[in-house]
Amino acid sequence: MDESTAPRTTARLPRTAMIGVGSMGGAILEGLRAPDVDIERPITVTTKSEASAAAFAGASDVTALSSERDSDANRRAVRGAEIVVLGVKPWMMRDVVREIAGDLEPGAVVVSVAAGVPNSAIEAELPAGVPVVRAMPNTPSTIGLGATGIAGGALATEEHIALVQRMFATVGEALIVREDQINAVAAVSGSGPAYLFLYAEEMTAAAERAGFDEDQARTLVKQTIVGAAQLWAHSDESPETLRRNVTSPKGTTEQAIIELQRGGWAELFDRALAANVRRSEEIERGE
Numbered sequence: 001m002d003e004s005t006a007p008r009t010t011a012r013l014p015r016t017a018m019i020g021v022g023s024m025g026g027a028i029l030e031g032l033r034a035p036d037v038d039i040e041r042p043i044t045v046t047t048k049s050e051a052s053a054a055a056f057a058g059a060s061d062v063t064a065l066s067s068e069r070d071s072d073a074n075r076r077a078v079r080g081a082e083i084v085v086l087g088v089k090p091w092m093m094r095d096v097v098r099e100i101a102g103d104l105e106p107g108a109v110v111v112s113v114a115a116g117v118p119n120s121a122i123e124a125e126l127p128a129g130v131p132v133v134r135a136m137p138n139t140p141s142t143i144g145l146g147a148t149g150i151a152g153g154a155l156a157t158e159e160h161i162a163l164v165q166r167m168f169a170t171v172g173e174a175l176i177v178r179e180d181q182i183n184a185v186a187a188v189s190g191s192g193p194a195y196l197f198l199y200a201e202e203m204t205a206a207a208e209r210a211g212f213d214e215d216q217a218r219t220l221v222k223q224t225i226v227g228a229a230q231l232w233a234h235s236d237e238s239p240e241t242l243r244r245n246v247t248s249p250k251g252t253t254e255q256a257i258i259e260l261q262r263g264g265w266a267e268l269f270d271r272a273l274a275a276n277v278r279r280s281e282e283i284e285r286g287e
């Protein structure tokens with residue numbers, strides 16, 4: 001573990017509100033709801049639609065409010081919260097921040113997970129002195145295996161950043177980075193699960209073309225990806241060594257690897273990551 005990652009801790013996380021619990025906010029929420037996570041419960045969450053809030057009906061650990069049913073839902077949710085996690089789309093962020101600005105508890109830290117929204121843009125909509133921290137998580141947070149980059153804004157102290165790191169460390173690895181690295185975190189790990197799922201889709205389709213039925217192809221590919229990932233997780237070896245362990249000299253893997261390397265992966269990944277970062281920069285410019 002890098003020294004900028006936080007150890008999992010047993011200290012209780014304070015009262016938390018989450019504005020927007022869709023794909024990403026919902027993944028963080030599910031991670032935080034794990035029985036071994038020590039957090040003040042209930043966690044208050046808001047959604048736009050009543051249908052999304054209704055999914056939490058009967059839950060004792062989550063209070064869900066929708067802005068469709070209650071136009072004050074977001075303002076109500078942040079009252080009493082020491083951490084406010086904003087999980088709405090980037091282009092909704094400014095309106096939501098303006099909406100809650102007057103109802104934040106003194107000392108509350110505002111955490112945005114939005115791509116392409118700088119801390120300064122959020123700070124500009126808040127009363128003077130409210131600390132803001134950016135986090136760039138990913139969806140495996142839902143099972144406690146997330147990877148999150150964290151960068152404090154101008155008013156965030158080491159304690160604020162440590163608190164946010166502690167929260168995200170309960171749902172995976174949480175690294176403190178510079179804010180100018182957040183777009184690259186989005187490109188690598190924020191979006192990263194999608195690249196792996198694309199690999200799974202393409203590999204499954206190739207397996208079907210090689211003669212397996214859909215179920216067989218899915219089983220072979222899924223178990224290979226999950227097994228290889230677990231093997232890496234349980235090993236001190238580099239991916240290169242683990243790859244070489246599969247690749248017998250003059251064997252079959254070697255031939256496939258030669259073909260794959262002809263695809264120019266280094267340039268391909270450079271281009272993909274650069275396109276991802278460019279999109280964050282466009283969002284930042286309001287495009």
Ligand SMILES: NC(=O)C1=CN([C@@H]2O[C@H](COP(=O)(O)OP(=O)(O)OC[C@H]3O[C@@H](n4cnc5c(N)ncnc54)[C@H](OP(=O)(O)O)[C@@H]3O)[C@@H](O)[C@H]2O)C=CC1
Binds near residue numbers: 047053087
């Ligand atoms: N998806 C990912 O893997 C990642 C996403 N992010 C960032 O996370 C943010 C959210 O993305 P994602 O989760 O994919 O988006 P989703 O559309 O899945 O979720 C958005 C959530 O916001 C809610 N919402 C919309 N408007 C309001 C409102 N006015 N008040 C309260 N809640 C509202 C929606 O409610 P309803 O369900 O009712 O519509 C939904 O719960 C984005 O800023 C994105 O950049 C960052 C890293 C990874």
Ligand SMILES: O=C(O)[C@@H]1CCC=N1
Binds near residue numbers: 115186190191
């Ligand atoms: O695609 C997106 O914009 C978000 C940010 C990182 C992952 N998903």
